[in-house]
Amino acid sequence: MTDRIYSTEAYERSMTATVVEVDRDDGRVLLDRSVFYPGGGGQPFDLGELVIGDDRLDVVRVTQDSRGVWHWLEGPLPPVGTAVNGVIDWERRYKLMRTHTAMHAMCGVVWNRFQSPVTGGNMNPGEGRLDFEIPEWNPEDREPIETELNRQLDLARRIEVSFLDRAEADQDPSLIRTKVSLLPPSLTEVRVIDIVGLDRQADGGTHVHSTAEVGSVRITKTESKGKGFRRIRFVLDE
Numbered sequence: 001m002t003d004r005i006y007s008t009e010a011y012e013r014s015m016t017a018t019v020v021e022v023d024r025d026d027g028r029v030l031l032d033r034s035v036f037y038p039g040g041g042g043q044p045f046d047l048g049e050l051v052i053g054d055d056r057l058d059v060v061r062v063t064q065d066s067r068g069v070w071h072w073l074e075g076p077l078p079p080v081g082t083a084v085n086g087v088i089d090w091e092r093r094y095k096l097m098r099t100h101t102a103m104h105a106m107c108g109v110v111w112n113r114f115q116s117p118v119t120g121g122n123m124n125p126g127e128g129r130l131d132f133e134i135p136e137w138n139p140e141d142r143e144p145i146e147t148e149l150n151r152q153l154d155l156a157r158r159i160e161v162s163f164l165d166r167a168e169a170d171q172d173p174s175l176i177r178t179k180v181s182l183l184p185p186s187l188t189e190v191r192v193i194d195i196v197g198l199d200r201q202a203d204g205g206t207h208v209h210s211t212a213e214v215g216s217v218r219i220t221k222t223e224s225k226g227k228g229f230r231r232i233r234f235v236l237d238e
């Protein structure tokens with residue numbers, strides 16, 4: 001099982017690790033520890049490199065399964081037991097951390113205004129979209145949501161990561177902000193991301209330490225996705 005460094009140390013951008021398994025058919029290796037986020041919850045997987053001696057191999061895809069985190073490589077695969085140095089594309093990842101944090105802040109703002117659950121979401125570095133069930137939407141709601149979102153980000157709210165027993169998490173339905181719980185039944189421990197005072201939810205992704213790091217956000221579009229459903233698109237204002 002891979003030690004998932006990104007899960008508690010989102011700001012770690014490199015690691016030393018050892019190859020524990022090689023899958024030649026798919027061109028991927030399993031490592032004993034990793035800073036590479038394997039994707040999930042709308043956040044794309046990290047890109048980067050594995051450095052082995054003088055060789056640098058591009059990590060072109062990252063996935064996870066019950067055995068751990070797989071790194072898909074361009075080039076010849078190192079054998080089991082090889083020591084590697086992994087480095088993620090930090091500029092891209094940090095932008096994803098800011099984008100992901102902005103999405104949670106948006107969830108909090110929309111929840112406070114409408115008590116509306118999220119029905120879906122996705123992000124790329126610097127831009128995201130969230131779908132909400134908002135039966136009483138008015139086009140004039142857009143501006144106050146953007147203003148309130150930026151006010152909340154500006155408060156430099158702390159973001160904390162913690163872990164709860166599954167049984168404990170199941171007793172707190174507010175942790176599941178999505179309309180349908182996406183937590184697999186097999187999960188015994190639930191990771192919780194808390195933007196203290198604004199939004200607290202079960203989540204596997206990487207986030208910044210303070211909402212101030214997100215900077216300001218601009219809503220670029222709101223779309224109707226059927227009766228009562230609203231899609232909100234935003235970008236980080238660079």
Ligand SMILES: [Zn+2]
Nearest residue numbers: 041100203205
């Ligand atoms: Zn999230």
